[in-house]
Amino acid sequence: MLWSGSRARMTMLFIGFGGVVALVWMRLGAPDVALAEAAVGAALTGALILRAQGSVPSPLPERSLPWIIRGLVAGLSVAVFSALAWALISLDWQVRPGLEGAVEARLPESGVTNPVTAVLLNFRGYDTLLEVAVLLIATAAVWCLGRSPETPRLPPGDPLYLALLRPLIPLLCIVAGYLLWLGAFAPGGAFQAGAVLSGALLLLLVAGLPRAPGQMDTLRLRVTIAAGLLVFVVVAAATAMSQSTLLQYPPGLAKHLILVIEAALTLSVAFTFLVLFQGGRPAPPDGRA
Numbered sequence: 001m002l003w004s005g006s007r008a009r010m011t012m013l014f015i016g017f018g019g020v021v022a023l024v025w026m027r028l029g030a031p032d033v034a035l036a037e038a039a040v041g042a043a044l045t046g047a048l049i050l051r052a053q054g055s056v057p058s059p060l061p062e063r064s065l066p067w068i069i070r071g072l073v074a075g076l077s078v079a080v081f082s083a084l085a086w087a088l089i090s091l092d093w094q095v096r097p098g099l100e101g102a103v104e105a106r107l108p109e110s111g112v113t114n115p116v117t118a119v120l121l122n123f124r125g126y127d128t129l130l131e132v133a134v135l136l137i138a139t140a141a142v143w144c145l146g147r148s149p150e151t152p153r154l155p156p157g158d159p160l161y162l163a164l165l166r167p168l169i170p171l172l173c174i175v176a177g178y179l180l181w182l183g184a185f186a187p188g189g190a191f192q193a194g195a196v197l198s199g200a201l202l203l204l205l206v207a208g209l210p211r212a213p214g215q216m217d218t219l220r221l222r223v224t225i226a227a228g229l230l231v232f233v234v235v236a237a238a239t240a241m242s243q244s245t246l247l248q249y250p251p252g253l254a255k256h257l258i259l260v261i262e263a264a265l266t267l268s269v270a271f272t273f274l275v276l277f278q279g280g281r282p283a284p285p286d287g288r289a
Contacts, residue, residue, distance in 0.1 A: 011049050018042025031187035032116045035179075039195035044273050047202070051277050111254025113185040120189070121258045125247040129236060132229045132265065135272050139225055148280030161207060172200035180266050184255070190228075190262040194269025201274045214274040217282040221271065228268030232261055 001013040018041045025034035103115050103123065110118035120128045176197040183189030204212040214221060235257055240246050249257050275282065 007053050011046060011053070014049065015042050015046035018046065032114075032189070032192075035187055035192045036195075039192050044195055044198065044277075047277055051279060109251055109254070111249060111251070111256075111258055112183075114183060114187070114189075116187070117183050117189055117258070121261060122247070122249060122254065125232075126236075129229075129232050129247070132232055132268070135269070136226060136229050139272050139275060142276060142279065143281040146280050148275075148278035148282055158207075165203060165207060169200050169203065172196055172203075176200070176266065176270075180262055183262060184259070190265035191269055193262075193266045195273065197266060197270035198273035198277075201270060202277060205274065205278075214271060214278070215282060216285045218285055221275075221282070224267050224271045225275065226268070228261075228265040231264035235261055 001010050001017060004010045004013060018037060022034045022038035022042065025031070025037055100115075103119060106123070107113065107115060107118055110122040112118050112122070176193040179188040179196060180190060180193040181188075183192070201213050205214060236247050239248055239250075239257075243250065
């Protein structure tokens with residue numbers, strides 16, 4: 001991918017690389033990571049790169065580097081890879097066991113039966129809280145760059161594309177809801193569901209429908225993007241006041257609080273990816289620049 005001279009080929013190789021990495025995670029028995037890699041690392045990131053290609057000027061022709069410099073860079077890369085591989089192989093996993101036992105022992109108190117969801121939204125929920133804050137900051141930074149350029153759209157009223165959207169959009173919404181519900185006891189969750197839902201919103205945006213979500217910079221759009229962080233902070237503040245510990249859910253309410261947080265995160269992640277794809281702040285409702 002890095003050696004390719006064509007941007008289109010580099011992007012396709014990047015997306016293909018993400019698909020291969022998702023398969024590797026599945027082979028390693030980590031379906032949650034595989035779902036995130038396939039939906040976010042390959043599909044949505046690839047879409048962002050494709051969208052950015054039109055805004056980046058063509059690179060100037062550069063002279064080929066001398067073979068000595070290329071050899072030194074290659075040697076350094078091999079040395080770093082070898083050192084990391086040696087460090088990983090030399091670890092004594094029996095002396096330093098993982099946390100699987102501790103997580104399994106406390107799983108009944110988490111409100112969910114999926115250990116990944118229990119860790120991300122209960123045992124170490126503040127990590128996920130900070131990740132959601134990073135997404136919101138990234139959106140604000142992109143919007144500070146100015147208005148979004150014109151999003152490429154298909155010819156209006158394309159009968160083939162509209163016929164495809166009619167069954168596909170409801171199906172994607174059902175899949176997103178299923179992944180959200182599934183995350184409580186199996187691989188899935190808010191980020192995977194939000195990625196699928198953002199794909200449905202992106203199809204509507206590319207279709208050029210006059211009232212497609214995310215086209216206008218409205219108060220509803222801003223509230224939806226910030227909803228994930230706002231709900232997370234409200235829950236964190238409430239648990240801190242009632243339990244004297246940040247994000248320590250009461251055992252009887254843990255399942256419901258996690259579901260509320262994940263539902264808000266799904267909408268927030270979906271619209272965050274949608275506006276990041278546009279590459280700037282959407283136009284105001286009145287159509288002014």
